[in-house]
Amino acid sequence: xxxVLVDDLAFLPVDAVVRPANDTxxxxxxxxxxxxxxxxxxxxxxxxxxxxxxxxxxxxTGAGALEAQFVLHVVIQSAEVSVGPDTVRRALVSAxxxxxxxxxxxxxxxxxxxxxxxLTVEEAATVLAETYRRSAAEGGRPADLSIVVEREGDRAxxxxxxxxxxx
Numbered sequence: 001x002x003x004v005l006v007d008d009l010a011f012l013p014v015d016a017v018v019r020p021a022n023d024t025x026x027x028x029x030x031x032x033x034x035x036x037x038x039x040x041x042x043x044x045x046x047x048x049x050x051x052x053x054x055x056x057x058x059x060x061t062g063a064g065a066l067e068a069q070f071v072l073h074v075v076i077q078s079a080e081v082s083v084g085p086d087t088v089r090r091a092l093v094s095a096x097x098x099x100x101x102x103x104x105x106x107x108x109x110x111x112x113x114x115x116x117x118x119l120t121v122e123e124a125a126t127v128l129a130e131t132y133r134r135s136a137a138e139g140g141r142p143a144d145l146s147i148v149v150e151r152e153g154d155r156a157x158x159x160x161x162x163x164x165x166x167x
Contacts (some may be wrong), residue, residue, distance in 0.1 A: 002132065004147045004158045009066075009108055010038040012146065016060070016070040016102075018095055018109035023052035023078035025059065029115035039064030039071070047073065055081040056090030058098045072098055074112060088113040089127050096135035099142045107142035111149065111158070121149075125158045129165035 009017045009031070019035055020028050025047040027033045036043060043064030053059065057075045074091035077083045092112060099107055112128065113119035119127075125147070132145050147162070149155050 001143070002129065002145045002147060002162050004149065004155050004162060005108075006150065006152055006155050007108075007146075007148050009068075009110060009148050010035055011067050012108045012148070013067045014106040014108045014146065015068065015104040015142070016072045016099065016107050017063070017066065017068045018072045018074055018107060018112065020076050020091075020110070020112050020115075021047075021073045023055060023075055025049055025053070025073050025075070028077055028083075029110075031110055031115065035066065035071075039066050043071075047071075052078060055087050056094060058091055058094035060098050060102055060104075068108070070102065070104065072104070072107065072109075076113060083113050083118070085113070085119060085123055085127055088119065088124065089131060092128060092131040093135070096131060096140050096142075100135070100140040102141075104142050106144045106146070108146040108148050111147065111154075121154055121157055122161060125161040126165060129162050133165060 046061040059073045111124035
């Protein structure tokens with residue numbers, strides 16, 4: 001089931017929140033920076049990597065002081081690879097695989113790629129809905145996905161896209 005909310009990811013009591021990141025798990029959007037600040041210093045230690053990750057990867061860490069138990073970091077860019085619909089798609093497919101492996105039943109996500117990659121709200125919502133629907137059709141996790149947007153106008157548009165992309 002997909003819900004679209006106007007809310008703050010940092011305060012949602014879900015199994016995991018999705019956080020767009022670069023290949024060293026640094027934030028790529030102001031939202032990511034706000035999540036990092038809210039999660040606290042322990043979270044910074046949790047998201048330290050020894051070497052850069054591949055664009056399209058997804059990694060699970062603890063969530064620090066966030067309401068969620070875990071953070072699903074989706075790697076959508078590096079110094080060599082810029083954000084685009086294909087990189088976002090690969091990262092989200094990886095995220096749904098990690099959610100299944102970790103048995104994460106409830107996940108909240110922003111629209112991935114709108115800030116860092118210049119994707120439109122419609123492009124980001126379409127990729128998100130498509131990848132989630134495929135994962136759910138294969139019995140993957142999460143069972144419940146909350147797409148979190150910042151404005152009411154975006155909520156209405158994303159709800160329409162989710163309805164269009166339904167099974």
